[in-house]
Amino acid sequence: MESKCNVVIFESYPLFSSGIKTILNASNSIRVAGEASNIDHLLQLVLKTNPNAIVFDILHCINAGLKPLRKIARKFPHIPILLIVGEEYADCFDSYFQLGVKGFIFKDDTSAELIQAIKEVCSGRDHFRDQVRTFFKESLKRNRRGKTSKQPDQSLSDREISVLKLFCRGLTYKEIGNKLCISPRTVETHKQNILSKLKMKSTVDMVKYAFHHQILN
Structure with missing residues (x-):
């Protein structure tokens, strides 16, 4: 059997x-x-x-x-x-x-x-x-095209990139706020600004963007 x-x-x-x-x-x-x-x-x-x-x-x-x-x-x-x-x-x-x-x-x-x-x-x-x-x-x-021609969006501020990295680690609004010493509401504002600048609709889109542009490295 x-x-x-x-x-x-x-x-x-x-x-x-x-x-x-x-x-x-x-x-x-x-x-x-x-x-x-x-x-x-x-x-x-x-x-x-x-x-x-x-x-x-x-x-x-x-x-x-x-x-x-x-x-x-x-x-x-x-x-x-x-x-x-x-x-x-x-x-x-x-x-x-x-x-x-x-x-x-x-x-x-x-x-x-x-x-x-x-x-x-x-x-x-x-x-x-x-x-x-x-x-x-x-x-x-x-990805191959991206490595030679794409660069991370220069319109993102250093703080927005920090927020993006922490979202990629799966942290919550509160956890991100605690790490960056800002309120969860401010974290949400940063996220909305990131989505707007990158012309994206979701956290998943943000994560894909971060990996493709090697922002986590």
């Missing part, structure tokens, strides 16, 4: 986590060893259960899930990670690759495709559809 693949689910919202768990438990080849809604719980859970893979829904994470993903990759580099993503995260794919992610499953994929992806990463293979490879190639081309 084929042994089951043990996985843990990293999902911020219990409702979505229970849906993923129901799908996986219906498979004869996958067993859900546990669920976590925050990074500390996840790290403890992985230590306790030693899963074959981690299913990580970054759709419900702030800042494209990069901060918790770094922690997982640093502490458990041997455990494959399967990300649940959307096309809007294509600009972050190269960062995900660099952090050792072994597969992507899109939010509009079927239950069967999710199960197949988990089986593949658990067996040591990558799971990247042609669609993902296309996004990755396009992203690399943009």
Whole structure:
């Protein structure tokens, strides 16, 4: 009899986590060893259960899930990670690759495709559809052009760049305010100014911008 693949689910919202768990438990080849809604719980859970893979829904994470993903990759580099993503995260794919992610499953994929992806990463293979490879190639081309022709927007002030860096670390308005000795309201004002200057709409866009322009280096 084929042994089951043990996985843990990293999902911020219990409702979505229970849906993923129901799908996986219906498979004869996958067993859900546990669920976590925050990074500390996840790290403890992985230590306790030693899963074959981690299913990580970054759709419900702030800042494209990069901060918790770094922690997982640093502490458990041997455990494959399967990300649940959307096309809007294509600009972050190269960062995900660099952090050792072994597969992507899109939010509009079927239950069967999710199960197949988990089986593949658990067996040591990558799971990247042609669609993902296309996004990755396009992203690399943009990054190569960016390294030679793009520079960080000079209109951002030093304080705005500091705020941007801290948002990339996943800090809250209050935490950023404490570090910079300003109020959360002032942090929010800086964020709105950054979005306006860069002609962007969300924190995820800001994070992508920071990574592409190597502001975090």
